[in-house]
Amino acid sequence: EELLFQQDGNNNFAAASKDGKQIVVSRSGTELSLDNNLYLIDAVTKKETLLTPHTDASSYGDVDFLPDGKTIVFTTDQNREFTTVATMSLNSDKNETSPENASKIQFVNTGIWDVENIEISPRGNDLAYTVNLEGFSRLVWRKIETGGDPKTSDVDKNLTIINLPAKGIVGGLNFSGDGSKLTFTFNSAKNNSDIWIWDLKQKSKMQVTKSDRAGISQDSFVEPELIKYKTFDSREIPAWFYKPKNFVGSFPVIVSVHGGPEGQERPGFNPLYQYYLSRGYAILATNVRGSTGYGKTFTHLDDVRKREDSVKDLAYAVEWLKTSGSADAKRIAVMGGSYGGYMTLAAITLYPNLWAAAVDTVGIANWESFLKNTSGYRRRQREVEYGRLDRDLDFLRRISPLAKIDKIRAPLFVIHGKNDPRVPYTEAEQIVAALRKRGGRVEYKLFDDEGHGVSKLKNRLELYPLVADFLDRNMK
Template identity: 50%
Template structure:
């Protein structure tokens, strides 16, 4: 549920709607008390960390339970703009655009397309510290909810299943075309950034459409769906095969959509970041990328964190990885 300021809550038995006035911001991750008298929820927005609130459903009064620390003042953050662009097949795809606070007249800024993982996830206008850091560093950031994302209905979520996998990649290509219509963005300096499934999207875009990008950042991404499914934790395999296709029935398709078989076509510099203990997307995926690109003489850099798994979670590693990511982008897009 995403509400800004007010909205109805429905009685599950009577379907009666009752309007409530809520604090300004975006409401999500709701939980109801066992007796149905209260609702707990997270409240935040794109410039502030989220906090837990509780709503009394009888009186309509809300009160804040937690007060999260935020080191950077909200005034230093930017609000994203929600836009929609048209993909190759006419599909309307939503995206959030984060712009640097001050763009001088006639200036064009470099762009980072930030692709979420999942793929059944979605970007929302909530606090995104990495995107805010990239914006503070001088980059416009575009966060699309390509086909396969959640939050837009079951049909939208299923638009990238199995044999439709690369249609989501085409959404990013369409977004790149849309960027050309934005006067303050530099189409010669567009980088890709993504983690997990988003990392696959980065690698697929760079391998299958190599001349469109100035740089890429792949974080714990999939490069070979066959080896990924063979080596991922067994408890996840069946779940992932339902989304991507099975080793038994769809191996040929899995080979076709895997960027590893076109990885040598990548032209732009690539930064690969991975946790050595990743049980979901094993480190062997990153090793394949780096080995193949080094073999053909491409510019590839590797950051490995021995004490990380699927993603970068420890504060010291985040501070290191994200600052080195910006340094990499600054060099690549100079």
């Protein structure tokens, strides 16, 4: 065992050349959110070379070496709105590494949607990746041409779009050892996740696994509709609208907010949504500003001082539900986990008259205590998105839901795991204690054997009927 590289930052292994002489490391930025750099480490000399100098917030990921051993392929959104496939030549013919020998990034394709999940076949002659089209996946296969003297590798401009079982989400790309087949996982609103195989020669697909649905009819599952609503600054906010089956008239609605905030609500298989739908609730799963998948500008619209603009997007979601979504205006709840838990608490403090109920799972109630108590490795990562304690403390205190506890009108259900390393359970303790002190309506479930979320089956089977019953008491 040998120490090849050490640096006091957030570093992650990204790729290694086949001969083991070159290693690419990804290092997170310390001033901007969704920002990192790639560094080339010479395993012999231990020399470090910055590959991706830039000034704006840019991301680089899914790194791999091409067969020539001196070119890497990766995804990036440098100088553009969406991530795309790119290549970069690393060194000269003399196999030296220096900034002068690092050529400019070569973009393999351009588009208006993010490229994800790059995978190269073991022989290095095939490339697969997915494209995120407003939440749905497109699976793409391209050839890699290698030849010449000296040997070079290039990604073919032609591409094949692989036919999927339905409109859904693809992940877990992996080529077989001989490169003749590509495996991937697929799920959709009506299909729980299964493994599929694509035969590159036959251009045919085959389902390998058949996940159990516990006897529940697939026909009972609801597919969402993609809707877009105008918000306060005339931007369009995308959301997935699930309607309960066989419902007549206006219905109660759960407005769901994803975590992150650098995340995206996508139309995959969500058993919890299907459970609430079976209990008669519609769901509006939002992608408010700050979500990924809609371009770099959109993702950064909630950074630091713009934090509460994203909460305003939730208020406009309610307006859309009342005017276009057949919702009962008096029966709208808000629900979210992690950062979505913060959004839930922020929604019921900033817009207290809009909500009939709220459910906060492992959410942030107090930005100051959260940043002080979260795991050390995460603090600076989160400060570049939320604000820094040494620079923005007054602002962080001002926007904390705990500081506006007197505004809360809706009954609240708080859920947390005692072993949460990301959002300490003391966030839940603070909001619950403050509400109980002023006589607020709050229910609290703390799991001693859970962390950042509720993952154990026995706990989920206990919890979610309790949540649904809570909603029934306050919305039906």
